[in-house]
Amino acid sequence: MKEKFRQFMIGRYGTDGLNQFLSIASIVMLLISLLTRVTLFTWVGVVLLVLCYYRSLSRNIGKRTxxxxxxYAIKDRVDNKFRGLKDQWANRKIYHYYRCPKCRQKLRVPRGRGRIQISCPRCGTQFIKKS
Ligand SMILES: [Zn+2]
Incomplete structure (x- = not known):
């Protein structure tokens, strides 16, 4: 049986980070559907599971890679954003966070200095805020 499976998987893509994510997401969706009895979640879960199997059995390895x-590019971006928000929350008593009105760069200023002029290190715009 094991040998048959190995033969079957030759030349096929197998599993990767995206498939792990898909299988976990489908299990979560199916659990939610069990708890809430909303059929939409069942369908989403099944679709994710099918997608996961389709990818691991695919012979188009380049495309799957x-x-x-x-x-991973999207995951990194989400992770970074989340980490930033976590830091911001942890430091909320020490720093004030602003966004540059011109380039949207996030800026951090120490709290408790009254009205201060902030200059954006990226585009040089100056603006006044309470710290
Ligand atoms: Zn700026």
């Missing part, structure tokens, strides 16, 4: 790269 590319998808996995894209997945």
């Amino acid at each position: 590319e998808e996995n790269y894209k997945y």
Whole structure:
């Protein structure tokens, strides 16, 4: 049986980070559907599971690898954003966070200095805020 499976998987893509994500997401969706009895979640869960199997059995390895790269690029961006928000929350008593009105760069200023002029290190715009 094991040998048959190995033969079957030759030349196929197998599993990767994106597939792990898909399988976990589908399990979560199916659990939510069990708890809430909303059929939409069942469908989303099944679709994710099918997608996961489709990808691991696919013979188009180049395309699947590319998808996995894209997945990691998005995951990195989300992780970074989340980490930034976590830091911001942890430091909320020490720093005030503002966004540059011109280039949207995030700026951090120490609290308790009254009205201060902030200059954006990226585009040089100056603006006045309470710290
Ligand atoms: Zn700026």
